Amino acid sequence: MSRHTTPEPETKPHLADRLDTWLDARTGVDSILHESLDEPIHGGASWAYVFGSGLLFLFMSQVITGVFLALYYVPSADHAHTVVSYIVKVVSAGSFIRSIHAYGSSGIIILLCLHIGQTVLYGSYKGKRELLWLSGCILMALMLCMAFTGYLLPWDEKAYFATAVGTNLVAEVPWIGPVLQKLVRGGDQMGTLTLSRFFVLHVFVLPGMLIAFIAGHVFFFRKAGAAGPIHEDPIAPKLPSVPFYPRQVLMDAAFAVVLIGLLALIAKTIPMDLGPAANPADTHFLPRPEWYYRPAFQWLKYLSGRWSLVGGILLPALLAVVFAAAPFLDRRLERRPWKRPISVGAFLLFLVAYTGLGIASYHDDYSDPGMAAQMYKQDADSKAFMESPFVPETAAGSIPAGLASADPNVVKGHVLFQAQSCSSCHGEAGIGTAAAGPLTGVGAKYTEDQLGALLHSPNPLMTAGGMQPVDLKTADLQALSAYLRQLH
Ligand code: HEC
Structure with a gap:
């Protein structure tokens, strides 16, 4: 109060303050900062909440490393493998950047599991958070499509054959399967048109959709507010709240540092392999997808004939619909996991089954001596290719x-x-x-x-x-x- 009675000495505001006033009048930056940093977190900051921001951070890392890779990449069956081996063997830090990008996709899948696991265990999808959950489901599907389309781009043996298997599966879809497969491949065979389709999806279409859905997801999250600890009311929070800044921001930032540190360490010590160029005539190659698609791959091995339609297409589609509908099916506001045996149990059962299938897939490969020998040979071929010098290409x-x-x-x-x-x-x-x-x-x-x-x-x-x-x-x-x- 005394401030108003005694006149303040005339001081010129700092340049920074003047700039802030100028910018705020034109953009409303102050209220945006206030909105984003002072977001109330009921029950206080927690390490359990870092996975979402970790995902956002890894997505940005993928965009940045992806831009560097795209500087060299050529989506053509004749040149793709040569340019990727150029990136790996000639470009300075090329192998490092490519490895960060490739391992980053695995990191995103792991964080997705943790983020979803936390959401399910904490029942954080409850209480007017249906759109938040649905946008998250779409983001997960988009990420899985990113992983699938990116896998083909190096056009080495494993990329080629794994994608051949993946796109063969598309043909199993009832009625429209063959047409759909042709659409995905850009023809009957895999070739340059397949590569350019996957490239366009991986670099333009899917990232554009991802950015739009990330914006939606963050918007819905802010609208609903953080759900807080498991005993918090998801609609009318009662616990005292702490602002997002500084504690949660610092935890998120620390987690981001750990993530990029881990990625850099792995990329430096175990550079991502590039195998020999795809040779469609190679009949011995055993195609294997990335580890996170292994369980699905194994599941398909158990199915044959008419079961492949039920088990390979209908059942996964049903599971996906039930999963996406979770906040509509499970409407009680109870959040404590031990009081929600059905939803938590179903999720844990799925995790156990998925992990089990994954382990079975690796077990099958390495328990059969003939198969194991071929797997080791494929690894050795990749190692040998990585160690051989770069061979440039000419017109012919x-x-x-x-x-x-x-x-x-x-x-x-x-x-x-x-x-x-x-x-x-x-x-x-x-x-x-x-x-x-x-x-x-x-x-x-x-x-x-x-x-x-x-x-x-x-x-x-x-x-x-x-x-x-x-x-x-x-x-x-x-x-x-x-x-x-x-x-x-
Ligand atoms: C349709 C098959 C065919 C094609 C394609 C072909 N050649 Fe020949 N070429 C032959 C035959 C047959 C001979 C003679 C006997 C032999 O060397 O077997 C020969 C002989 C030669 C000889 C003489 C060898 C000697 O020892 O006297 C040369 C040089 C040669 N070819 C170069 C070429 C070049 C360069 C091309 C590409 C522009 C080419 N050939 C394309 C079939 C072919």
Whole structure:
């Protein structure tokens, strides 16, 4: 009160204060900060509440690392694997960023389980929180789609075959299955169109939807307020409240630091593998999804014939609907878990079954000696690929490692050799096939000019074997001859 009676000395407000006044008049930033930081938390701050903000933090980490990966990525079946191996083997910190991104997706799944587990145990979906819960269910589905679409992008063996299995499942959907599968793959086979579809979903469509639903989820959360501890009334809270800032903010921030620290540690010590490029003709490869899809994968193995429709599509769909409808089905305001045996029991039963299926899947793989050998071989192939040097690509395919540093004319000749399909008769690197003899050693037989002349007008033996005259510019003919002459 005394402030008003004694006139204050004229002081110029600080620059920061003036800036704040200016900005607040135009944006209302002060009330936004007040809204977000002074949110009352009934029953006080708790470590049990950090999972939601942890998810938001990991999502931002995925966006940032994803942008860096997208700087290099090319969604084409011909180049995707080469650019990812370029990221891993050549780009500085490329492998680290890719590993943070790849392990981050596992981190999101783990946090999702913890976040949902906390919500179910605490009964925090009760009391006018149906939309909060539903938006969360949609976010979970979107995250699972992100994990599935991202898995294909490196186009290595495991990505290719796991996605082939996943998209085969789509064909099981009643009536529209085959059409749906074609839509997802962009054709009957998996190829560049599949990759570009998955890329567009992974980079534009799903993240856009995620951001919209995250905004909705946070909005509904603020509207309903934090549910508080298990004995708190979810609609009319009675416990004394503490503002969100500073205690809860500090706990959330500490958790974020732990998360990124853990991710960085794992990314640094066990860089995420990249396997050899997808080879659709490989019939031995055992496709396996990421660990969090393993239980579903195992479940499908138990089903066959008409059961695959019931067990593989209808039952999961029913489970998803019941799960999403939880706040509508379970309307009592009781929140203590031991007083809610049905909802908590069903959730725990699902967790136990899911974990059990996951363990069974790994057990099956490694208890059968033949299967285990193939699994170890696949791991060893990935390790070997990771240790091999990066091999760049040219217009007509990859250059053999030994050629990469050679005479540019020879490199050009090699490209021409592939572009002109010489290898269809003479074999890779001119080693010879049943259709035509080897070209190794032509360097000793002909000079560069003689070779050029021979290619330009083949002798009768060559014509008889189906070889066409090579119709190229002189410089290209010279390059091709230079390449042929150094083959041994
Ligand atoms: C349709 C199959 C076919 C194709 C495609 C083909 N060749 Fe031949 N080529 C032959 C046959 C057959 C001969 C003769 C006998 C032999 O070497 O087996 C021959 C011979 C040659 C010879 C002479 C070898 C020697 O020792 O005298 C050269 C050089 C040669 N081919 C280069 C090429 C190049 C370069 C290309 C790609 C522009 C090419 N060939 C594409 C079938 C083919």
